[in-house]
Amino acid sequence: MSHLSQSIPKDKVRAASEGLRAIAHELRLSVLCHLLAEPMCVAELMEATGSSQSNLSQHLSKMRLMGILQNEKRGQQVYYHIANPAFAELVEALKKIYCPEMCFVDTEKKTREG
Amino acid sequence: MSHLSQSIPKDKVRAASEGLRAIAHELRLSVLCHLLAEPMCVAELMEATGSSQSNLSQHLSKMRLMGILQNEKRGQQVYYHIANPAFAELVEALKKIYCPEMCFVDTEKKTREG
DNA sequence: TCATAATATTAGCAATAACTAATAATAGAA
DNA sequence: TTCTATTATTAGTTATTGCTAATATTATGA
Numbered sequence: 001m002s003h004l005s006q007s008i009p010k011d012k013v014r015a016a017s018e019g020l021r022a023i024a025h026e027l028r029l030s031v032l033c034h035l036l037a038e039p040m041c042v043a044e045l046m047e048a049t050g051s052s053q054s055n056l057s058q059h060l061s062k063m064r065l066m067g068i069l070q071n072e073k074r075g076q077q078v079y080y081h082i083a084n085p086a087f088a089e090l091v092e093a094l095k096k097i098y099c100p101e102m103c104f105v106d107t108e109k110k111t112r113e114g
Numbered sequence: 115m116s117h118l119s120q121s122i123p124k125d126k127v128r129a130a131s132e133g134l135r136a137i138a139h140e141l142r143l144s145v146l147c148h149l150l151a152e153p154m155c156v157a158e159l160m161e162a163t164g165s166s167q168s169n170l171s172q173h174l175s176k177m178r179l180m181g182i183l184q185n186e187k188r189g190q191q192v193y194y195h196i197a198n199p200a201f202a203e204l205v206e207a208l209k210k211i212y213c214p215e216m217c218f219v220d221t222e223k224k225t226r227e228g
Numbered sequence: 229t230c231a232t233a234a235t236a237t238t239a240g241c242a243a244t245a246a247c248t249a250a251t252a253a254t255a256g257a258a
Numbered sequence: 259t260t261c262t263a264t265t266a267t268t269a270g271t272t273a274t275t276g277c278t279a280a281t282a283t284t285a286t287g288a
Contacts, residue, residue, distance in 0.1 A: 008212065012212045013140060016209075021135075042234070099122050
């Protein structure tokens with residue numbers, strides 16, 4: 001079928017590899033999955049992921065520095081959201097592979113499972 | 115747009131994370147990109163990636179054990195190919211993000227760049 | 229201002245992962 | 259069988275990454 005596709009140039013492979021490593025970590029991926037739905041503050045993400053404050057904060061910081069996330073202060077809370085739509089797409093693509101049954105909920109007739 | 119998408123269950127996140135880590139490594143990703151085009155033997159992959167025999171072999175072995183690759187002996191050579199189409203899809207998705215200009219070569223008019 | 233809640237940062241340790249060098253295994257050729 | 263080419267495996271070292279505990283910062287409220 002697509003056996004003509006070319007291999008990616010070295011610098012692009014490196015960039016892709018960095019991007020993948022950034023989201024491959026279990027906690028970071030979990031955060032991204034949650035943020036796919038809506039922006040959340042750190043406390044909410046702690047609750048949702050079960051991770052410690054410090055650890056989570058470090059991973060959020062890492063993703064922010066990489067341009068994957070952006071944050072916005074509201075009072076004492078800091079809300080995070082996915083800044084780069086490419087990563088949202090990647091995570092959606094992942095879901096299609098690892099959770100195919102979840103991927104039709106919002107696009108197809110959602111009456112099927114109530 | 116798809117703000118209704120649910121977050122992936124914990125065990126699926128773990129599986130996705132493992133899958134991502136498997137392909138996130140620069141050398142492994144490079145190998146996958148090459149194998150996207152056609153099966154290749156170890157010597158060819160050494161040439162294509164510039165990696166050492168031992169190192170490459172270890173990464174090939176890892177991907178084989180994870181079910182990403184399969185190999186086939188032809189004489190003294192061992193040819194590798196992508197065994198799991200999901201990973202081929204993932205790498206193609208990556209290419210769409212990191213190398214959008216390469217992604218139309220085989221599907222659209224390829225006369226554009228000769 | 230002082231106290232508290234939410235988040236960020238730092239340092240140090242623990243766990244993983246990757247690489248190199250050496251050696252082993254296997255297939256084919258002489 | 260012996261030699262060579264190809265690939266695999268192992269052991270040991272180095273590098274990277276992640277985690278915890280402690281501390282700092284920032285905003286809010288009393």
